[in-house]
Amino acid sequence: METLEYRCPNCNAYLVFDPKSGKMKCDYCLSDFTVDEVKENNDTRGKVHNEGHGHTHSEEQTNGDYFCYSCPSCGGEIIGDSTTAATECPFCENPTVITQRLSGEFKPDYVIPFKITKKEAVSALEKLYGGKKLLPNAFTRDNRVKKVTGMYVPYWICDCEASGTVSYDATRVHTFSSGKYITTRTDFFKVVRRGTVAFDNIPQDGTTKLEGIHTESIEPYDYSEMIPFSNEYLSGYFADIYDVNSEDVLGRVAERAKASVKESFKETVIGYATVSESESNIDITKGDIHYALLPVWMLNTNWNGKTYTFAMNGQTGKVVGDLPVDKKKFWKRTAMFFGIFAAVAAVVAFFI
Amino acid sequence: MKKTVCLISVLLIIAFTALPVYAAKERVIDTADLLTAEEEQKLSALAGEVYEKYGVDIVILLEDTYVSSPQRHAEDYYDNGGYADDGIIFYLSVYDRDWYMATSGSCMDTLSDSRLDDIFEEIKSDLAKNEFYDALSSFIPLCEGYIEAGPSFSATPVGGYILNMCILLPVAFVVALVVVSLEKKKMNTAVLQKNANDYIINGSVDIKEQKDVFVTSTVTRVPISQGSGSGGGGRSHGGRGGKF
Secondary structure, three states, X not given: OEEEEOEOOOOOOEEEEEOOOOEEEEOOOOOEEOHHHHHHOOOOOOEEEEOOOOOOOOXXXXXXXXXXXXXXXXXXXXXXXXXXXXXXXOOOOOEEEOHHHHOHHHOOOEEOOOOOOHHHHHHHHHHHHOOOOOOOHHHHOOOHHHHOEEEEEEEEEEEEEEEEEEEEEEEEEEEEEEOOEEEEEEEEEEEEEEEXXXXXXXXXXXXXXXXXXXHHHOOOOOHHHXXXXXHHHHOOOEXXXXXXXXXXXXXXXXXXXXXXXXHHHHOOOOOOOEEEEEEEEEEEEEEEEEEEEEEEEEEEEEEOOEEEEEEEEOOOOOEEEEOOOOHHHHHHHHHHHHHHHHHHHHHHHHHO | OHXXXXXXXXXXXXXXXXXXXXXXXXXXXXXXXXXOHHHHHHHHHHHHHHHHHHOOEEEEEEEOOOOOOHHHHHHHHHHHOOOOOOEEEEEEEOOOOEEEEEEEOOHHHHOOHHHHHHHHHHHHXXXXXXXXXXXXXXXXXXXXXXXXXXXXXXXXXXHHHHHHHHHHHHHHHHHHHHHHHHHHHOOEOOXXXXXXXXXXXXXXXXXXXXXXXEEEEEEEEEEOOOOOOXXXXXXXXXXXXXXX
């Protein structure tokens, strides 16, 4: 398995990508280098380790879902699954990019580098926990906030064009009084809108490791900062390659595009008392599809047999989370509020 | 000549007896002729005294006609007769032996429904024997007694309070449940995107054809309601009624 690591030319410690400066940084001697410098400089350029093929490591296998190989720094065993593209050694935290995984059809077109630091992610998570009166006490006990990880998530970025026709039943109502009667006249209209809408860069995650509900919740990303992919940005983070094909996300992309078409068209149906959609026929023509790695800070916590996910947009800082509810606390708080409202009611009842 | 003198004296008597009654409010109305003029006067005097003391009108309405709703009839009669805000009207009809006592203002408390029951209990036997004067001459003092005593605490206020709490406590519980459920909802902020509006290329929405075609029309006519029939408007009453 071909792997890559970046070394500081000054002290030979590893270099990681720093979200704040946008540079490769050595945490040991605090030197930093631009990504371009790292690419061009032979001393800093990633050291390629090509273990495997007929080597002594019998465990090193890429068949099945898992692989393992020995850390180039400490010799410890690094285990990854079939989609791992960047990871760190669990023993020496040496960041490793598995370049073999990022080649051929799995080489991403684009990447949006991390802009949010781990410190910011941890405090966002603490803020999410804070003030949650229904959160079970034990859920936060292990101080797991520190385990939040920076992950480059594989996305399909899809362009498409929608064209179609949407019909509506609409009414206008006139009410006037004449003599002894109130007269209501309801006019019925058949409204039709036909047109096209073009979409650019609809993102849909290409991984089975994250639920769509979480990746969609932290949208949107700012594509103006999306740049051609380069291995350097992955150093110090985890990264996965896609395990969902682009064809398989198009259904959801079309679903969202259709909803937008309907909304855009409906905005032009104005001057009616009621408008209800009666029929729609929208075709989606797919355009370019790009493969990009987008940054996400995340933490999965298992609690009573269920996984609760915290996810944060690694570029914009938008946070989504689901947290468990303590049933006892739920009823205790309900009782507390009931007590307060009942006391208010007892006073109010005097005056009515 | 004798006839003329007789007529004039009758007219004078009527004038003298009737005038003061009309000058003040008429509190005893006997269209069924169940009382003698003398009895009417005595009862009026009694009711007048009560009014002087407490500002409360006690009205007695005796009729011999059919009304569909004794309660409506009694309440409307009181509301339209220009009586005080606080008062009671006792309606008796010998046509189908209906009775109804309707109370207004403070009398809804001082002459609570349970007290009206007690009052009727006292005069029931007289009414059954058609001894209307006896019944009514005890009716007025009975009312006066309760008016003087003031509202009973066990009857309305506390009863009303408990009733209010019976409604408010479940409301308080539901509101508490809603508040905590909203807190629970905040525990999961994950939602699927509803659309792709963020990714519409600016200005790319191109409506090539729009049709707004008139199909048909329906017309409905509703008579304008004339407001409620009773002149009293939204005035509220308490009361009790039945047959005697």
